[in-house]
Amino acid sequence: MVSQHGIKLAVYLVSSFYGDHNSKVCECLLRRGTLTLAQIIRFTELSREIVRHCLLALIHQNCIQAFSIQQEGAFGEAPKVVTHYMALFDNIIHHMRFPKFIAIVKDELGGESEKVFEALLQHGRLSFNQIVDREKQTVSKEENFDVDHLKESFNKLVNGRFVERCPAPEPFLAPPSDEETPAKKRGAKSTKVGDVSESIEQRALAAAAPMESLRFLAETHNWSDFSDKSSEEKFTSVKTGEKRKQDFLETDGGLLDQDEKKEVLWRVNFEELIRRLRHQACIANAKSRLNDECGIILGAILELTRSSESKVNIGSTASVSINDIYDEVIKKKGGLGMNLERIRASLVELGCEMPMLVEEYSIDLKSIIDMAQNEEVESIVLKRYGREAYRMFRFLSKSGCLHETDKIADTTFVEKKDAIKILYKLWKDDYLQMEKVTVNGARQTHFLLWKVNRQSLCQHVLDEMYHAALNLRLRIAHELDQEKEILQMPKDKVGEVEELRKRYMRLKKVSIIYESSLMNLDDALMLFHDFLYIYIYIYIYIYIYFLLTILFVFFVKFTVYEKFTPPPSEIHSFDTLVTGSIDTDALVGSKTNTFEFHISFGQTGDWYIKRRWQQKRT
Numbered sequence: 001m002v003s004q005h006g007i008k009l010a011v012y013l014v015s016s017f018y019g020d021h022n023s024k025v026c027e028c029l030l031r032r033g034t035l036t037l038a039q040i041i042r043f044t045e046l047s048r049e050i051v052r053h054c055l056l057a058l059i060h061q062n063c064i065q066a067f068s069i070q071q072e073g074a075f076g077e078a079p080k081v082v083t084h085y086m087a088l089f090d091n092i093i094h095h096m097r098f099p100k101f102i103a104i105v106k107d108e109l110g111g112e113s114e115k116v117f118e119a120l121l122q123h124g125r126l127s128f129n130q131i132v133d134r135e136k137q138t139v140s141k142e143e144n145f146d147v148d149h150l151k152e153s154f155n156k157l158v159n160g161r162f163v164e165r166c167p168a169p170e171p172f173l174a175p176p177s178d179e180e181t182p183a184k185k186r187g188a189k190s191t192k193v194g195d196v197s198e199s200i201e202q203r204a205l206a207a208a209a210p211m212e213s214l215r216f217l218a219e220t221h222n223w224s225d226f227s228d229k230s231s232e233e234k235f236t237s238v239k240t241g242e243k244r245k246q247d248f249l250e251t252d253g254g255l256l257d258q259d260e261k262k263e264v265l266w267r268v269n270f271e272e273l274i275r276r277l278r279h280q281a282c283i284a285n286a287k288s289r290l291n292d293e294c295g296i297i298l299g300a301i302l303e304l305t306r307s308s309e310s311k312v313n314i315g316s317t318a319s320v321s322i323n324d325i326y327d328e329v330i331k332k333k334g335g336l337g338m339n340l341e342r343i344r345a346s347l348v349e350l351g352c353e354m355p356m357l358v359e360e361y362s363i364d365l366k367s368i369i370d371m372a373q374n375e376e377v378e379s380i381v382l383k384r385y386g387r388e389a390y391r392m393f394r395f396l397s398k399s400g401c402l403h404e405t406d407k408i409a410d411t412t413f414v415e416k417k418d419a420i421k422i423l424y425k426l427w428k429d430d431y432l433q434m435e436k437v438t439v440n441g442a443r444q445t446h447f448l449l450w451k452v453n454r455q456s457l458c459q460h461v462l463d464e465m466y467h468a469a470l471n472l473r474l475r476i477a478h479e480l481d482q483e484k485e486i487l488q489m490p491k492d493k494v495g496e497v498e499e500l501r502k503r504y505m506r507l508k509k510v511s512i513i514y515e516s517s518l519m520n521l522d523d524a525l526m527l528f529h530d531f532l533y534i535y536i537y538i539y540i541y542i543y544i545y546f547l548l549t550i551l552f553v554f555f556v557k558f559t560v561y562e563k564f565t566p567p568p569s570e571i572h573s574f575d576t577l578v579t580g581s582i583d584t585d586a587l588v589g590s591k592t593n594t595f596e597f598h599i600s601f602g603q604t605g606d607w608y609i610k611r612r613w614q615q616k617r618t
Helices: 004-018 020-032 037-044 048-060 089-109 111-123 128-138 147-159 200-208 228-234 270-289 292-308 322-329 340-349 365-385 387-399 405-412 416-428 454-482 484-488 491-496 498-528 534-558 574-579
Strands: 064-071 080-087 163-165 249-251 254-256 266-268 433-439 445-451 593-595 613-615
Touching (some): 020 037, 020 048, 020 080, 037 048, 037 080, 048 064, 064 200, 080 200, 089 111, 089 498, 111 147, 111 266, 270 365, 292 322, 292 340, 322 340, 365 416, 365 454, 387 405, 387 416, 387 445, 405 416, 405 445, 416 445
Antiparallel strands (some): 163 266, 249 254, 593 613
């Protein structure tokens, strides 16, 4: 489920990189879900040729995945195979992170591998032959082109898992079961959070993915037999800064490249790059929250367990022995002087428990990401609402349960009238959850209970970050458009005129500020979207909530039947109502005593009961 501002940001990125027609097709798929070619043409009101061209470009840039399914024919007709297209939201958003991805590859593999990596980022999907021809065009006649050197750089990318084989262009899916419904019927807005059944989109991605044994398997060629003539026939239009255009074959509504069927195509492996960024974020958080030694040790453990990570959002690392950790720590900068006792102490600071038998340690990465998320949200509340709101929000976030207004005001040392205003403002902006409780007694009393709902808060903050990222990119584009005349002028002429030089320096300064702000915002955005999939936790939260509710109903029925809340005359405070109970044997008198019970939350987050109960003196 993608938020509205997330869709707007993705559409703007596609428009910036690939043009308005491509963005229109992409927006149609993001808002309406999986569609066929005919449906896209109808909804976008574009011509068939334009839509085909847009789909080809977006598939080649890894923004759309095609798949075919068998549909029943109408009025006794034979079943037919129809091609569907779905937008890949995450791959589109990754376009913001291309500079970060390039920096990672450059730092680890060097400049030669960086050039090959940039070519794959620019063109989306390339075979090795096409990479060779592209490099030939960039090398001058005076320089000697070394294919073996290029092959070595490419193999470094494959061995480092920075590039992977492309998925199948159009996998075939078996007919869905009766319980399964396509995303186009659900839509982006109506997708249920708790729906854990595998959707047709997930099946398509799983069917398209290459086998793990082939995913990072490089081809073996006789590199000395490259023919200039054959390579020119296969790859004649890829030049630096130009779009790749070729004739494609259309079958059954699908779009396939006849030449590319025969060659292995490669693309950037975003999953590995996001994993590296996740590790960097965890290490940076450990250094800032604890100390540099904890960051070094965490980095060593992540380096040792990287090969065992099967997916990006793992909850904890694999177990590693203390000796392996020590051997890796002393290799890192700043870790040479650390001994085993200092390493053990730092591991305890990172949340590891001392082992009883085998001295092996595992780091809970989920808790580190959770703490980083909390710090990010708390900093937003502090800057937007002030110090008092920050204290109140932090108190509710740490407690994780419902609290009454007076309790919050007393704990955080805030005046009650100010506390109500602040809490209401936070609730209005979707940072808090509010529940009203009515106590029936001699007179009705209303209480307001407040808590932080982490799941809904993460969704809200993520949507705000998408909105902020979109505004920043629009602002950068506006500044560049305002000074486009200066950018088109030769630098020598700009330096000669004082006014032009000042305008150029101002534009340069503003661009650096906006770009750095956008990169920092993207770091926070990845915390809430790429590093943890919050929808999984929403489902778990809902499941546990209903399970506890059912268990409590049985508890009330069989255990608390003969216990009840004191009559209203004996209720002196809200706490008494929450915790108080008296035995039925203590009742005296001939009048009928009526009491009301109901299930809700108390000040401390405990349950209390409200139900009607009557008893006469026997």
